[in-house]
């Protein structure tokens with residue numbers, strides 16, 4: 001998964017729609033993790049392990065074999081959970097794991113530094129707290145569904161996999177996280193509409209982090225944020241509206257309500273209406289989502305190539321605490337002749353409209 005971004009200005013994202021197709025060669029699962037009897041939580045998303053410690057997989061003699069399978073599973077099921085973990089993952093383990101999952105599936109092993117992470121010794125780990133992204137009153141929404149996003153899509157080279165573990169759970173309960181499958185969102189499109197969207201790119205922006213930094217009274221982190229293409233305070237990128245996950249070879253929707261601002265090839269009004277429909281596919285379809293209730297030391301590992309997520313802010317105080325590491329993947333890619341397929345097509349499932 002070599003990236004082509006080094007020759008492009010940092011603000012410019014994918015121009016992959018034109019030119020020679022890079023043929024996608026999907027990785028197939030081996031079944032080496034099946035002995036731990038994971039359970040699929042919904043047909044579209046989520047696989048859960050309860051009988052194995054994630055840190056034991058990381059330190060196993062055949063760790064590379066196990067973690068490659070885990071990475072493939074994350075990209076196929078879009079999110080994987082480890083529950084009943086006796087041993088909390090350390091920050092070093094989180095980072096080692098994130099790097100391994102990326103490099104074992106073709107990535108370069110870069111970890112992201114969030115633009116709001118400044119002044120801390122280890123800025124490759126993001127502490128997750130309730131008030132991390134407190135907004136000014138005029139930016140707050142009463143609609144929880146506005147929080148659906150894919151991590152850091154404002155970066156020219158965004159994330160392939162993110163890992164989050166919670167070390168403190170709200171006493172009041174709550175704080176669940178929801179994930180949605182970008183593959184299944186794509187599969188809800190009629191073929192003609194999907195083909196039309198496959199010709200488009202969209203602008204993604206993290207401009208809200210300027211305000212977050214201002215509220216904190218700190219500057220943004222403008223040095224290299226993991227990958228050499230991710231730097232400066234512009235926080236904008238152009239990516240294809242439909243991308244192919246290079247690990248699975250499956251097509252997914254790659255626009256999200258938090259960061260995607262407009263479809264480049266359409267007028268302002270056309271873009272707003274089309275994006276609103278695509279966001280509705282994510283927000284309103286609880287049959288392509290999975291909702292996860294956290295216990296202490298649980299770990300969630302998700303594909304930022306092919307999913308969306310949204311935390312449920314229904315708890316009081318700041319007693320939901322966790323640590324996150326974000327691996328950087330390749331530059332979002334789409335080409336009609338790259339060999340990408342829909343997930344339903346690849347798995348032999350009926351088309352949504354024909355079920």
Ligand SMILES: [Fe+2]
Nearest residue numbers: 149150151309
């Ligand atoms: Fe996120």
